[in-house]
Amino acid sequence: MVAAVDWHYLLASGGHDPRNELNIVHIWTPACNQIKGTAEVTSTNIGQVYVRCTGP
Known part of the structure; x- marks a missing residue:
């Protein structure tokens, strides 16, 4: 059993860029x-x- 993992991506500008998302x-x-x-x-x-x- 694998614990949940959060893979984060923080935009440098602090705003939303749909392409990066x-x-x-x-x-x-x-x-x-x-x-x-x-x-x-x-x-x-x-x-x-x-x-x-x-994880599974």
């Missing part, structure tokens, strides 16, 4: 799926986008 989702979601994890994508009001990967 899509990049992090498209990089980390498949990485999470490769280890048979469950990926959940969330963004915050300070411009942080993260993929929470819950």
Whole structure:
């Protein structure tokens, strides 16, 4: 049993850049799926986008 891991990506500007948000989702979601994890994508009001990967 693997504990949940948060992979964070914080935008330098502190704002939202949809291109960067899509990049992090498209990089980390498949990485999470490769280890048979469950990926959940969330963004915050300070411009942080993260993929929470819950292991198998």
